[in-house]
Amino acid sequence: MSELIHRRSKLFTFLIWVFVFFWIIAAGFPFLWTMWGxxxxxxxxxxxxxxxxxxxxxxxxxxxGSSFTGDGYHGAWVTKSFWQAALNTMxxxxxxxxxxxxxxxxxxxxxxxxxxxxxxxxxxxxxxxxAMPHITLVSGYLLPFFEWNLWGHLPTAxxxxxxxxxxxxxxxxxxxxxxIPKDLDESAMVDGxxxxxxxxxxxxxxxxxxxxxxxxxxxxxxxxxFTVTATxxxxxxxxxxxxIASFLGTTQVEGNVMFAVAAxxxxxxxxxxxxxxxxRQIVSGLTAGAVKG
Amino acid sequence: MKxxxxxxxxxxxxxAMILFIALPIGSVFIQSLYIEHGAVLKEVKSCGxxxxxxxxxxxxxxxxxxKQEKPLGKFNGFGTYTNRNHLAVxxxxxxxxxxxxxxxxxxxxxxxxxxxxxxxxxTYTFLVTPLVLILGFCIALAVNSLPKKLKGPTIFxxxxxxxxxxxxxxxxxxxxxxSKGILGASLQWLFEDPNLSLKASPTLTWIMLxxxxxxxxxxxxxxxxxxxxxxxxxxxxxxxxxxGASRWERTRYVILPHLVPLIVFISLIQLMDNFRxxxxxxxxxxxxxxxxxxxxxxxxxxxxxxxxxxxxGATSVLTILGVAVLLIPxxxxxxNDFNRKAA
Numbered sequence: 001m002s003e004l005i006h007r008r009s010k011l012f013t014f015l016i017w018v019f020v021f022f023w024i025i026a027a028g029f030p031f032l033w034t035m036w037g038x039x040x041x042x043x044x045x046x047x048x049x050x051x052x053x054x055x056x057x058x059x060x061x062x063x064x065g066s067s068f069t070g071d072g073y074h075g076a077w078v079t080k081s082f083w084q085a086a087l088n089t090m091x092x093x094x095x096x097x098x099x100x101x102x103x104x105x106x107x108x109x110x111x112x113x114x115x116x117x118x119x120x121x122x123x124x125x126x127x128x129x130x131a132m133p134h135i136t137l138v139s140g141y142l143l144p145f146f147e148w149n150l151w152g153h154l155p156t157a158x159x160x161x162x163x164x165x166x167x168x169x170x171x172x173x174x175x176x177x178x179x180i181p182k183d184l185d186e187s188a189m190v191d192g193x194x195x196x197x198x199x200x201x202x203x204x205x206x207x208x209x210x211x212x213x214x215x216x217x218x219x220x221x222x223x224x225x226f227t228v229t230a231t232x233x234x235x236x237x238x239x240x241x242x243x244i245a246s247f248l249g250t251t252q253v254e255g256n257v258m259f260a261v262a263a264x265x266x267x268x269x270x271x272x273x274x275x276x277x278x279x280r281q282i283v284s285g286l287t288a289g290a291v292k293g
Numbered sequence: 294m295k296x297x298x299x300x301x302x303x304x305x306x307x308x309a310m311i312l313f314i315a316l317p318i319g320s321v322f323i324q325s326l327y328i329e330h331g332a333v334l335k336e337v338k339s340c341g342x343x344x345x346x347x348x349x350x351x352x353x354x355x356x357x358x359x360k361q362e363k364p365l366g367k368f369n370g371f372g373t374y375t376n377r378n379h380l381a382v383x384x385x386x387x388x389x390x391x392x393x394x395x396x397x398x399x400x401x402x403x404x405x406x407x408x409x410x411x412x413x414x415x416t417y418t419f420l421v422t423p424l425v426l427i428l429g430f431c432i433a434l435a436v437n438s439l440p441k442k443l444k445g446p447t448i449f450x451x452x453x454x455x456x457x458x459x460x461x462x463x464x465x466x467x468x469x470x471x472s473k474g475i476l477g478a479s480l481q482w483l484f485e486d487p488n489l490s491l492k493a494s495p496t497l498t499w500i501m502l503x504x505x506x507x508x509x510x511x512x513x514x515x516x517x518x519x520x521x522x523x524x525x526x527x528x529x530x531x532x533x534x535x536x537g538a539s540r541w542e543r544t545r546y547v548i549l550p551h552l553v554p555l556i557v558f559i560s561l562i563q564l565m566d567n568f569r570x571x572x573x574x575x576x577x578x579x580x581x582x583x584x585x586x587x588x589x590x591x592x593x594x595x596x597x598x599x600x601x602x603x604x605x606g607a608t609s610v611l612t613i614l615g616v617a618v619l620l621i622p623x624x625x626x627x628x629n630d631f632n633r634k635a636a
């Protein structure tokens with residue numbers, strides 16, 4: 001009897017391994033495949049004859065003389081000036097993260113320490129704001145921005161993204177500040193600090209773990225954004241994601257889809273590094289809202 | 294905290310939210326009541342070799358002047374809401390009168406752009422959300438029983454589909470299922486149909502988008518459930534084992550009830566996020582077979598056929614109403630939580 005249970009659980013363990021194996025393939029293989037394929041020519045990555053050419057790089061060898069080629073990357077970064085989009089993305093993302101966190105820490109701290117009913121109403125309002133589809137908000141900006149000549153500038157997109165990220169930032173930082181004991185800043189105030197001094201001298205030094213986690217998510221929101229950057233920026237100061245979207249039409253016609261593939265892989269690399277270095281923070285941030293209620 | 298101090302602390306982020314979230318919600322409503330100016334026409338005498346006649350011509354100067362003076366357009370009331378591209382009141386009524394059965398009626402209504410988008414948005418939202426919950430829960434259970442050394446790398450790979458930019462993620466899958474890509478070619482080989490194309494069939498496109506949605510969001514559910522599993526009290530599980538509960542019974546009667554709050558949390562977040570599905574439609578170039586509410590707003594604003602603020606505004610207001618319906622349970626839950634904590 002006990003042997004039967006044992007045997008069945010062995011089978012069960014095996015099934016679990018198979019399941020996890022399939023999930024990992026589903027989650028990771030597309031990235032690996034596209035990265036590998038980005039060093040091939042289009043005839044290999046989109047091979048009519050046999051997809052195995054993408055592995056061996058037969059056509060790549062015929063066309064370029066070696067089984068790997070950086071043509072796609074050269075085309076995207078130099079010919080199509082993807083570097084400019086990358087630079088714009090960097091400016092936008094860094095500004096959004098810094099401004100969001102500055103506003104968010106002040107607001108989140110106030111919401112965590114207020115204890116008044118209106119603080120709760122504000123949090124509820126932020127929740128409503130968070131649920132608004134971004135494109136509905138954008139359709140409200142577009143006309144005034146055209147009229148006031150604010151359209152097409154990086155600072156406009158930055159401020160809009162900061163505002164759109166605020167509800168989320170406030171919620172997250174608010175829950176982090178709740179975990180910092182009240183006694184800390186209150187004892188500083190007993191010693192004669194004003195609220196702001198207490199915040200600056202006592203809370204700021206201990207808040208970094210929460211701020212870093214929130215910052216990671218602000219980074220992702222800004223980096224992954226398509227809606228705001230695609231509608232509020234013009235062709236000359238586009239960021240990476242709308243640039244890739246605009247590649248789709250043009251490269252398909254010109255027959256250099258590999259430029260888009262290379263650009264996609266390039267844009268994935270920073271995200272890859274981000275998970276590598278901050279996996280623990282990302283996991284804790286995802287669960288912060290949920291597990292604590 | 295004193296009211297005054299609170300005010301100064303919250304002010305910057307409040308101003309940002311009011312300016313760029315609250316006001317736009319109001320301004321899309323106002324925008325939706327207006328419609329673009331028609332061209333101003335003027336009568337000119339045009340004389341050719343066969344005599345003179347009166348002709349109507351577009352008065353470019355007057356048109357642009359009118360646009361400059363009233364950029365919103367002319368007042369249209371709720372006309373935009375009821376026209377063919379939105380609620381299509383007349384068309385829906387006609388379809389009702391002229392259809393002999395439900396099937397014809399639905400196919401007629403489905404041909405109207407707004408209802409098409411609504412159909413896909415709702416299908417996507419209410420299929421992806423439960424599938425994400427189920428898949429995420431299974432992955433969490435499976436990963437939880439892995440040896441410790443493998444957990445880290447597994448979580449690392451699992452995070453990829455969620456962290457990666459939605460547009461990029463959908464493009465990566467799109468290239469793979471291209472008829473010349475690895476998955477598309479394999480499927481053709483598998484079904485022995487060299488003309489099989491996932492892009493050509495509306496049903497397959499919908500399935501593809503839903504699979505993308507599950508792939509993209511399952512890691513979120515997985516991580517949350519996985520963290521929840523760490524908090525299941527081991528005494529309860531041991532007690533259940535001593536009482537002879539099987540693995541399935543332990544999962545069903547001990548673990549699952551413990552995770553109910555997380556299930557609620559994930560489904561609420563997922564409902565909100567899936568309702569605004571947009572990027573995958575761009576990434577998969579699926580607009581011929583599937584459009585979403587967000588996508589038709591985007592198309593009105595940046596679709597290349599001109600900018601239709603009134604139309605985009607009306608769809609936005611309708612979308613916001615939809616979000617409001619989805620939000621009610623979230624608000625009730627948060628409200629109750631708060632009052633329970635306060636009590």
